[in-house]
Amino acid sequence: MTAVLIAFASREGQTRKICVHAARQLEGAGCNTQLIDLTLGAPDTYVERCDAAIVAGSVHRGRMDQTLMSFLMRNGAVLGRVPSAFLSVSLSAASVDSDARSAVDEVTRQLLHDVGWQPDEVVHVAGAVEMEALNLLERCAVHAVMQHRGVELESQGRTELTNWDTVNAFVTSLLERVPGRPSPASELRDVAE
């Protein structure tokens, strides 16, 4: 069975949700998936045994999580041997302003450059934000930054900007690159949120 590693760092939970969705899609196509939450300090043992890898992280104040960087520094060389993709989750990905999207792409490319890992594909996915889960300073920061970047947020409650079609397309694209993949990408199941 094709083994797919999905390693992620998620602070408020949206990157985790996207990774779980991708895992269900891959399992529906006959893959065996291993989800690793990097923020929990999980061991790297599965990396050596995977046939394909997805690594995902979210952007906060213009940076990605340190645990993600450390994981890629330790494992970039091994991950370079299998089909791979990096998922960058941010609110800027939903911006109508191409400069805002370029800025978050630059953050992502810089991280990959710094850790010396070049995945086959880099995909930007819009995230989500739950205002009640943030402290006052964080709420103000998110509102100010997103207003500046042309991203509309609800003033209260949860705003989810994730485009699930983008996530599904990215999973299909990864499966197409896995040698001896378990089933044609067209057979991917749609997983309801």
Ligand SMILES: Cc1cc2nc3c(=O)[nH]c(=O)nc-3n(C[C@H](O)[C@H](O)[C@H](O)COP(=O)(O)O)c2cc1C
């Ligand atoms: C305090 C804070 C700072 C953030 N900074 C940025 C940022 O600089 N650029 C951006 O595009 N999104 C930013 N975001 C949006 C997050 O990337 C988005 O909420 C994402 O879905 C978080 O993913 P996670 O839930 O997996 O951590 C920020 C969110 C918070 C709460």
